[in-house]
Amino acid sequence: MLFSKIFIPTLKEAPQEAEVTSHNLMLRAGMIRKVASGIYTWLPLGLKVLKNIENIVRDEMNASGAQEVLMPMVQPKELWLETKRWEKMGPELLRFKDRHERDFCLGPTHEEVITDLVRLNIKSYKELPINLYQIQTKFRDEIRPRYGVMRGREFLMKDSYSFGIDEKSLQDSYELMRKTYKNILEKIGLDYKIVKADSGAIGGDVSEEFHVLAENGEDTIAVSDSSEYAINTEVLLKNNESIDSLEGQPSPDGNGLIQIKKGIEVGHIFQLGKVYSENMKATVLSNQGNAETLFMGCYGIGVSRLVAAAIEQNNDDKGIIWPDAIAPxxxxxxxxxxxxxxxxxxxxxxxxxxxxxxxxxxxxxxxxxxxxxxxxxxxxxxxxxxxxxxxxxxxxxxxxxxxxxxxxxxxxxxxxxxxxxxxxxx
RNA sequence: CGGGGUAUAGCGCAGUCUGGUAGCGCACUCGCUUUGGGAGCGAGUGGUCGUAAGUUCGAAUCUUACUACCCCGACCA
Structure with a gap:
């Protein structure tokens, strides 16, 4: 492409609205422009990077055997009532009514829609396991959007959902996604850690976060200096202990000492179990002819956040230093x-x-x-x-x-x- | 939602204290000269000073209310 023809409105000076490196550089390099707090337009250069990451994610998901779908951004209240999340979720769930006064929300995540799809269309254990994913715009009305696209309200996410007949099947799907996520981050070319996490509001048993290591990370993680072990300090800290007190303590896995690092959470994988499938009565017939409740896993990657994370990890005082695999x-x-x-x-x-x-x-x-x-x-x-x-x-x-x-x-x-x-x- | 801050041209800022009808740098347009680390000269374009109300002969400037945005916190895949 000719530089004289491509729309790259660069800025010589730092815009005052950006205090964080990646936000500043994305604005200065003409990758994004703000439309409202936490809501951005992606310009050609930014979009090229976003698409590069999206395609790496898509390739690896497809290679894992997952199948791509595209679910709606607008979701009806009725599905959310089934899982009780219409009441449980706060104002981060943006709700509105259509012209017939029917309640809807903008999808912050898609467990309800995907579980509804699967329960209506998958009837036999023979069709399992299955893993469906989408790469789609999510909306969460965050209390405080910040740092540009790092914590936007509207953002691009790859979310996938696995369904299996039993616990073993869920664990297999989970392990496969864990491996797939490692492939994705390695292919993009980022330094990252897999972090034991609190499964939080989504519920379920096992959960791990994928963190890109960067000084401006929002999360503080404890990593072992001599093993792969890493854990979110939120999980580790008990009653009012300070984060600093963890540094140098023995690592919980018995290998080496704790180092404190800053990370940006770019992925999260959960073994949900039967939380949603029970509430929504998602079952299939087993080989015994019994209705069995599905075991479910969910796996998210923040595609737009990865753009910012890649910059946080790869920059100098002159600008961005793209890893080759995602360079525009x-x-x-x-x-x-x-x-x-x-x-x-x-x-x-x-x-x-x-x-x-x-x-x-x-x-x-x-x-x-x-x-x-x-x-x-x-x-x-x-x-x-x-x-x-x-x-x-x-x-x-x-x-x-x-x-x-x-x-x-x-x-x-x-x-x-x-x-x-x-x-x-x- | 609590605390702090900002709002004047596309971007970065000055002007506000002390009221007199808006300015600088960059960018942009035209011309000429330039071209290996953000070029020079000349001539230009662009702003109801966030919004509304008030005080005043007169408001970017003083008063009040509101809004938007940013930062810290609580919160969060």
């Missing part, structure tokens, strides 16, 4: 004098074509600006690799290859393929 563009061709110098234009266009054919997402900065402006923007946007074509090319036949991390080298254009092979591990 892999390579930025910084062409200095594009409109004025025919050789530079033709060479830039040629490289653009060649690299695009190789499967890279390419940005070509054709704007009538100097090197400084262009490299600053590229650094702000976090594009992993830059190819600079300017007067060094005209005079000495050299282009500069410069990574977002700061490595740079000059090379003849002939060597480009070889150089790029080095960065080809996307």
């Amino acid at each position: 563009f892999h390579i930025n061709i910084i062409s200095i004098g594009y409109e004025k110098n025919k050789l530079i234009k033709e060479t830039s266009d040629k490289i653009y074509q060649d690299l695009s054919k190789m499967g890279y997402e390419i940005l070509l900065d054709d704007r009538d600006l100097g090197y400084g402006s262009k490299i600053k923007d590229s650094e702000l946007l976090g594009i992993p690799l830059n190819i600079v074509i300017g007067n060094k090319f005209v005079k000495e036949d050299l282009v500069e290859i410069k990574t977002r991390q700061g490595d740079s080298s000059l090379t003849k254009l002939d060597d480009l393929n070889e150089i790029l092979d080095h960065y080809k591990n996307y």
Whole structure:
């Protein structure tokens, strides 16, 4: 894409509304704009990243055997009455009436709708286990939305729900999702921890959170310094103990000492058991011909939150540093004098074509600006690799290859393929 | 909901104390010169100063009420 044509309204100065790094950078890089508190429009650059993450999530979910569906955002009161959540949930459940005075809510989650779907359409143990998921906009009227899309009211979430005939089936589904979530976070390229958690209001027995480690994380987690063990400090702390008192204590799993870290919760997996299926009478016939209540699990990933989390974990004072797998563009061709110098234009266009054919997402900065402006923007946007074509090319036949991390080298254009092979591990 | 803060051009700000009809930087438009770390000169565009009411000859400025947004807390997949 040509930089001069794509809609990326970057900001030189930090907007006063953003105090958190990822929020600040998403606004400055022209990824999002606010419509109301906790409600955002995604602009082309932000949307590309969002879609990249969404597609990784989708690929891994499909690979696990889960099937994609799309449920409505608007849900009728009647289903929520069945699980008693119409009364239990507070104002975070946004309720309204249609023109016939019938009550509805905006879906903050979809246990009711999915359980209704399954109980009406799955009748035999032979159709189980099944795992259905969607990637969809959720709405929760948070008490205090904050930090941009990190804690928005409207946000994109992948939520999936597994149904099985017995406890064993649930555990298998849970383990499969646990593995799938690890694959997703590793593929995106983030440093994370699986954290033992309080299952909270959703109910059920077993639950673990996936936290992306970052200094600005909202949650404080205790991790062992010598094992994989991690636990949410909310679970660990008893009567008025301070978080600091945990640091250096023996880890509860018996391995090493506790370290306190900050994390951003990007995923949560639950073994719900029969909580919802009992309330909603979701049963199938077993091989004995008996009606058996379904065992249910639910698994969420905050797709839009992952965008912010990735930035929180990967940035410097110049801007964003995207992991290759989710970068909006892999390579930025910084062409200095594009409109004025025919050789530079033709060479830039040629490289653009060649690299695009190789499967890279390419940005070509054709704007009538100097090197400084262009490299600053590229650094702000976090594009992993830059190819600079300017007067060094005209005079000495050299282009500069410069990574977002700061490595740079000059090379003849002939060597480009070889150089790029080095960065080809996307 | 409790506490704190902000609201003046697209963004960042000054002007408010001490009332006199709005300004700076960046961005944007046009022209010329520039082009390897956010270019220069010249000429321009853009604001009923968050909303409403009040005080006053006169309000961005004083008074009152309201709203929106941000931060801390409670809360939260």
